Structure formats: C-alpha cells, structure tokens
Amino acid sequence: MNGSDSTTTADSAAGYSSAQASSDNYLTHGKGIMSWLGTLDHKRIGVMYLGCILFSFFLGGIFALLIRTELLTPGKTIVDADQYNQLFTLHGAVMIFLFLIPGIPAALGNFALPLMLGAKDVAFPRLNLMSWYLWVIGAIFAVASIVMGGADTGWTFYTPYSTSTDTAVISMVTGAFILGFSSIFTGLNFLVTIHRLRPPGMTWFKMPLFLWGIYGTAVMQVLATPVLGITLLLLIVERTLGFGIFDPALGGDPVLFQHFFWFYSHPAVYIMVLPAMAIMSEIFSVFSRKHIFGYKFIAFSSIALAILSFLVWGHHMFTSGQSALANFVFSALTFSVSIPTAIKMFNWLATMYKGNIHLDTPMIYALTFMFTFGIGGLTGLFLGALATDIHLHDTYFIVAHFHYTMFGGTVIAFLAALHYWWPKMFGKMYDEKLGRIAAGLVFIGFNTTFFTQFIMGSQGMPRRYYHYLDEFTIYHQISTAGSYLMAIAFFLMLYYLVKSLVSGKPAPANPWGGNTLEWHMTSPPPYYNFKEAPHVGDPYDFSDLEWDEKTGGYVSKSGRGAS
C-alpha cells in the first residue's frame, strides 16, 4: 500500500516470491499469439476477455459522448434524428451485451474464480475458450450492424417497431443471440466448477462471498438467457419469414414480446449487479481489515436475488396495458427484491465498524458504490410503486435510475475489482495517486451527468428524444458537461494503467492484505495455480497477516505462502 522497495527479498522464507513469478507465471508460460488464441488457461482467457470488454466499454463510451454532445441543444447539434436513434441503440446494446453482462463474470471472474476456489482451472477449459470465441463472433455481428445501416430499435428491440423498421436489426439481433450462448457457457462452466472443483476444506460456507455472487449469477445466466435466445430467434423468423408472433398485423401480440424480453432482461439486470455486489463484499472486508459482517446473510441474499429476479419482469410493463392484477403482483414482488439488497448494504456498513479503513483506489470505488448504488436502489422505490411509476416510466428518471444501478453499481464495482486485481493479474502496481484522482473525477462526473437526469425526468422529459423542449436545455447541458468530465477520468485511467504495464513497480503477492487464496500465490499467479490442494481457512480472518515493509505487501505470520 505504501511500501517502497519490493524485489530485494524475493526468495524470503515467506515465499511471496515476485522473482519466481517473473520467471514462470501464466503470462510468460508460452510465447506468441497462438499461445493466447489457443490457450485453455482460465487466467489468459480472463485477460483476453478483459481486453475485449474494455474495448467495448471504450466504444460504448464514444457513443455515449456523441449522444450527450447531440443533446447540448434542443435541435440538431451534430447528427440527424436517424443517426441519433442508431447511436442510443448502439450505446445500449454495446454496453449491455458486450460490456456489462460479460464484464465482471467472464473477464474478472474467469481470472479470479478458480484461484479463489483453489482449483487448477474451470471445469471445462475448452468450453471456456469457446465462450470467448462466441463473444468475439457475436460482437462482430453486433458492431457490423453499423456498416449495414445501423439498427435503430433501442437495445430492447420492441415489436412491431423492430419487425417493421428497415434498418440492420437482424445483424444486431443475431449478435445478441450469439452473445447469449457465450454467456450461457460461462455460467454453466462456473456452476460446475463451484460444485465439483472445490478442494478439501473448501466447504460452501468457507467460500469467499465473491463466489456466492458469481454462483447466483451463473444460475441466472443458464436459466434466463435461453429465453432471450428463443425470443430473438422468433423476432428474426417474423422479420424474414413473416410469421405472426408479435406483429398484430399478422395476428401476433406485441406485448408478448415485452414479456419474453423482460423475462430475460430483468434477471439480466441481476446478472450485471450480483457480481458487483460480490466484489463489494470482498473489498469492504479487506480494506477495513475486518471480518465481513453477516456472511451467511450476504451469501443467501445473493441466492434470494437470483431467484426473485425471475419474478419481477412485469414491472417494466406497468403502462403497457397488462391487467391491474398483474401490476399488483409484480409491484409487490418488486419491493421484495429490495430487501436482500438492503441487507447487503447494511452488512457492508457494519463491516467497516471499528475497522482500520485503508482508502486505496479499490476502496474509494467501494465507497462510491455505497453512494451511487444507494441512490440507484432507492430511486427504484419510485418505480416499483405503481402510482409514481406511471408518471416516471419512459422518462429520463428511468434513464438516471438504471445508470445509477448499472454504472453507479456495476461499472463502479468493475473498476474497484479491476484496481483490486490488477496487481495480481499483471504483477505491476499502478500509480496509486492518479488512481484516486481518477476515482474522484468519475464520482463527480457521474453524479453531474445523471443526477440532473432525475430532475428532468420527473419534470416529464421522455427518453429517446432527439428534439426536446427548451425548458430542459439547462439540465441537458449540465449532464453533458458531466459526461465530458467522466471521459477525462477514463483517459487518465487508461494512461496510468498502460503506464503500469510498461514501467509499473512489480507487485507484491499481497498488496492489500486479502486472505482469499489468490493473495497467497505470486503476482502474477503461476501457470498451474496450485501444485497441491491449498490450505483453506476463513477467507475473512486477517489475524495471520502483517504488513511487510520490505516487500510492500502483506505476509503471513505463520509462514503460509505461495505454493
């Protein structure tokens, strides 16, 4: 955390050996492009995923900046109405299907899950690689829609608009369909891995909470994503062959599509958020130097969310004309979802109590998460309540709400996890000071961008509007200014992360003092993870760890170390 010299005692008795790491680790084991493209190593697949999803995030961010720039003035600023419609469709589809859904599980989860579990790899390494290739193919289809005329349906593909517009809907939908399989394979792999590859001693309740979160996520990926697959397939069939499934002109029902779509896409919200919560449970404990508070409640609340998320899809359709009874049931169930979320928030808070709180970059993001996800969750109450949802539905209030959960929750947690595991993944420390500055800028920029959207939304500004009434101009301009600030923060982040790879200080095995298994191996980890089954203890008991000035990290007092 604040150590200086690090490599001199590389072969010390504690065994936190960064010299050994640089000679043989997963990054150096095998050279050349084919050793990556054909790898079955979960860590390398995780890194490949990371590169891809970071590029997707960049792409989605560029679309966001173009949208925000267009909205600087009520009339035309830089693009025309059709281009604007394509931009928000691309922004939504790229961010959700290419970044948020695979972001934490497939990239960071792939890297960390087997290490934290104590396994040599995931259960099906080939399937793991295949899921990455499917991601790439799906991404190509989705992005290719740009040159094929651009889809303009919004990421929700609502019928009958999506079956009647003459834009490149099929390419985009095919992309999402393929990406769905990538997601299913990842989920399936993690489920089997957690069930079958736990080493002796790694009982369910010895598992780090990150694994509980990923487990809940995997259940949803496997059960919900096929529904999206068949729905998108039906959409393609209707468009190409004229089957009347959703189009009333052909005898179909457009609201049926909404039911099918949200039956996947509401669990998908939790596919995105549950891993974010899972990371929070690790970071609050490690950086407070305190045992996680309420382990079992957090673990079970992950499972509760995974189950409840399947029962609330109708709350996206309160204005669609579904029956009052359906609205009654879905509203009630929606409120039940907020309880497990509240339990987690309170438990993280209690974890900090009487701790020794280290404000390193990952923890700055975790604290940001409390603030932004707190707002994201609480504003959900306005939308779960039927009377107020009617007014707020399809306005900027919704846009602000889901950005506070998706960005303020998932992206913030992703950034926390990225900074948390970066030293482990690449064996290099980034510039801590720049890291904190970037985190601060993200916080300010994000709130400036999206808090104003709550106000204009509750004032009645509808979403997906190219033109807007003059009275909303000031809100849009503040919002756009905030988005530029965020862009600066992300370019700063890009700078110091790339710099760390080139000239960063070598990372110690355990820079933050975590007690989950990945911190007991070298940074970066060895190719084979564990030579023998690792010793499994309480992942949140930090009493055996002490700060070691020489390595700039934490070491085990009892001599337990990297194998």
Place this chain on the structure above:
Amino acid sequence: MSMLTDLLASLFGMALLNGEKTFWLPEQASTAAKNVDWIFMFIYWLSTFFFVLIVGLTILFVIRYRARPGHKEQPSPSHSTLLEVTWSVIPSILLFFIFYYGYKGFMDLVVPPSNSYEIGVTAQRWSWNFTYPDGYVSENLHVPVDRPIRLVMTSEDVIHSFFVPAFRVKRDIVPGRYNVTWFEATKPGSYQIFCAEYCGTGHSDMLAQVIVHDTGEFDRWLEESSGFLDKLAPAEAGELLYKQRGCKQCHTLDGTIKIGPSFKDSYGIDHVLTDGSTVLAEENYYRQSMLDPQSQIVAGFDPVMPTYKGRLKDKEVTAIIAFIKSLSPYGAVEAETETPTESEAQPETDSATDDLD
C-alpha cells in the same frame, strides 16, 4: 388506514398544495396529480432518510476508523441475527406502505368514473388523432375542465404512449388492441402531450397539446369545430354518422335483417308495430325511434335499441334521417324539399335534460 392516508397525504403533499411546478415535479393540472405527488414526496423523504443514514454512517466510519499511525482495527462481532432481522423487518414494513399507496393511487389512475366523457385516440407515426363523440376529429386534444375524460386508444402502426406530465398520466398505445386511460383536468389551459414509447425517426416530434376549456366553452368549441355537418350534404353527413355512431351494427343497407330493420327502402312505407298498429315511416317516426326507441318496436324485433337521446344532436338526427331517406325510392325525390329545418325539428316530448352523454 384512511386517517393515516389523509395525514400522510397532507404532510407530504404540503409543498405542493398550490399545484405549481416544484423542483422535482411539474405543474399539477389533474385530479390525479395531487395523489401521485404526495406518494412521490413520501417515497422521496423516506429515501432521503435512508440515504443520509447509509452515507452518513459510511462517512462517519471512514473518518473515525481510517488507517492512521496508532490506529488498529478493534474487535467487534461479525454476526448478529438481531441486527439482521431488524434491518430486514423495518424496511419491509415501510416498503409495504409504499406498495399499498402506490397500488391505491394506481387504481385511481386507471379506473375511469362511469360518467366519463369518452374521446377516442388514434396514434400513428408521428401524429395524434382525437375523435370526439360527435365524430369530429382533431389533432390536439380538447377537453372540458372538471369533467372525467376517458380515452380509448389504439395505434395504426407501432407502439406509442400517451403521456401528459401535468396530469401524471401515461398509457401505452398498442396496435391491435384498445388501451384505456382517463383523467380529469382541474385548470383551463394548454398542456403538453408527449409520445413516450420510442417509435422511430419522428418520435420526439410526436407532440400535441391538451387544451382544457372552461365549462360550457368546450361544447361551444366542439359545436363550432364539428362543421362537417354543415359542410357536407345532410345525407352524406348522415352516412358518416351511420358508420361512426353504431347504427350499422344493427341496421343494414342492403335489405338483410340483422338486429334491427334494414334501412333500405324503409322510408315512406307503412310499418307494423308489435302492438298491431301501423305507422307511416316519415321524419317524425325516425326521430322518435332514435330518441325513444322503445315506443315504436317494429313487429318481429326485440326491444334492444338504446336511446340516443342526448347522444345525438338535432342536426345529426336530421342528417341520419336524410341518409335513410336517400336509400328509399320514396325519399330520394322528396329529400330536396322536405328536409325539416332545425326549428321545425324541436322536440315535442323532450323535456329531459341531456344528462346521458
């Protein structure tokens, strides 16, 4: 619960009493707005409380327990069932209240009173058509103040959504079905209508206004606007009304018998009624059959026709009669000279007020 409801409503609706635009919410111009707004503010203050609690404690803990020389973590339990139950049960109770009031407010928003004035809405890319009971169609929505308005809405193409922020009303308009919403405007004036469901290139230009007229002024506006009765020949206007106002469901034009007698060759001949008497089908016969259908049931038919008293204006009655006449060899020649003027057509027995529309 109702005393509690009143208390909460007055407490959280306090800032909104005059109905002006506030920091969070637009102007209130419907009966529903007040109700929605206090629920909004109730949730708002509840959320603010929990937000300040969570973020306040977070900041407090960071300040008190931040890592610094001489500070170490202190032991404290890492589990407490009592705490877990507390912070599960208390929010659950509060959530129940939010749910309950949200649902109650919603039912008020979606169930129109039975005496509502009905206006048809047809949405299409990227314009609105509002159809009034007299068949007149306008692009902006005109309504009387202080009167419940029931909108029966459908779409010609893709999904749209009817949204008036000042009324706190929103309902999707789905092709192939009718979705219903309602509101009661409380202030004369002009209010923004948005399309709230994305519908393509002109989505953000699919705008219209609700123009709320003072009591009495609305009827005058509609009467003046519904000029088609004056512009078209009476028989043509009558044909339009025949199609729009529900005559055609029962009365055919080709002589086949449905629920009521066909209009073909009806005028100018004798009809036998159920009581055995005979009546010559001329103007007054049709007029009475529309305003008091049960008084003259033609033999062989059931007395199922609803009265159109108060639902049809004199001009419309006249137009429909002209249309019926044009379908008969007896009426076609006479039609030019014998169309009764409005003064002649004053009702003889019509003492009731038009409280049925």
